[in-house]
Amino acid sequence: MPHPDTPFRICPAGPADHDALDAVFRASVAELCRRHYTTRQLDAWLQRVTPQRWDELLHGDLFFFLARDRFTGCPAGVMSVNARGYVHSLFVHPRYVRMGLGRHLLAVAEQWAIATGAASLWAEVSLTAEPLFRACGFHIERTQEAIVGSERLPQRLMRRDMAHHQATILPACAGTADIRLVWDGRMRHVDLLLLADEDETMLRRYLDRGEMFAVSIGDETVAACIVTNEGNGVREIQNLAVRTGWQRHGIGRWLLALAEERYRACTRLLRVGTGDSPLTIPFYEACGFRPVSRDSGYFLRHYDHPIFEAGRQLTDRIVLEKPLSLPSFGTDGQDG
Known part of the structure; x- marks a missing residue:
């Protein structure tokens, strides 16, 4: 059920949600990331994520979550995380920026990490998303580049320690x-x-x-x-x-x-x-x-x-x- 203080409904996502996940990803990269990356870099990024790539991700070790507008049902945000605390993706549709959805999705990732017993949350973060991750308590471990075709996209490896949280009783x-x-x-x-x-x-x-x-x-x-x-x-x-x-x-x-x-x-x-x-x-x-x-x-x-x-x-x-x-x-x- 949707949280009463937010206009979003966040639910588990799977292969049947491919089109909604892809729509959020493409809108977010194309419109929000152009402030930090060139057209060639963005084109390489978008072209890399094919239907086959989505299939690999959705059938791998990632747990996807999809946020929808609770009033219209439109896809608003995407987050995926695995049991080791790796946040593979976090994208917000441009229509829903500055509404707290990025923090909301990272909070879901945090609760998942506590349940799995992950020692930390970590992500390979775009320059566009770096301020959000900083605001949510992540620190930069190193600056690196993602090589996509012939393009090099600068990014940050960022981490947030989970050791201070009360964890689930783990086997x-x-x-x-x-x-x-x-x-x-x-x-x-x-x-x-x-x-x-x-x-x-x-x-x-x-x-x-x-x-x-x-x-x-x-x-x-x-x-x-x-x-x-x-x-x-x-x-x-x-x-x-x-x-x-x-x-x-x-x-x-x-x-x-x-x-x-x-x-x-x-x-x-x-x-x-x-x-x-x-x-x-x-x-x-x-x-x-x-x-x-x-x-x-x-x-x-x-x-x-x-x-x-x-x-x-x-x-x-x-x-x-x-x-x-x-x-x-x-x-x-x-x-x-």
Whole structure:
């Protein structure tokens, strides 16, 4: 849900948002960056970002966020960040400069970095964006150039230390874990997902909906989470699976914390439906979820075989919800 103090709605973005992301990028570079770069430099920059390049970025390790005008729905800003705190992109459409959106997007990146446990936020910043990053507490580590074709574009490597922030309680593997979204080939992970929902027919009903987070250690995917958009500001955790050897290491709790930060700015409730199990109900309650309803006989009606957990046959489906508090962002209007 949109923050009441800003005219923008910031939501997760993915491959389906390609056109909106590209429109913001091209308008921002063409109009805002011409104060600091030559026409040849800008042309090289714009030509480098092809549909194939967007596809690589959107299917890599970056988490994209798209800001829209909450009244018109027009795309207003783009930000992407990975689990290591690297802010790959931050662009504001010229129509929305000096409305606090740049700070707002960096605040979202900051909350994401806290959730992932990144030691710092860092970015390769254009000369145009340098004042915004300075105003948000980043310092210059070095001056460098981005080589784009035959052109050299000056930029700054800038960083902001996150060590003073209260971090999410992280699993021991957080420092070596790779976290990314899986858009294609989700069936490759079906053996993992079946640990949380052992009926493949039921699993296929939501497998290709929403977003799928995956946590990998080395070459092994050790945990996954699928979250769908149910409308009216509700996101539902459809599947949260952790491989047996990695359970009780805090990875499931970590994935829930990441989901909260991914959707916080546009979601009022996180919801999960699970069996009445002595293992899963206390887990979700410890993560701040509260039971709101019970569907008696759900597992008897929807599954063609008995489902057992912790020695108990599951019959009822329990729905739990967790309200998401809205983030507070400065909107002094002095930045991009």
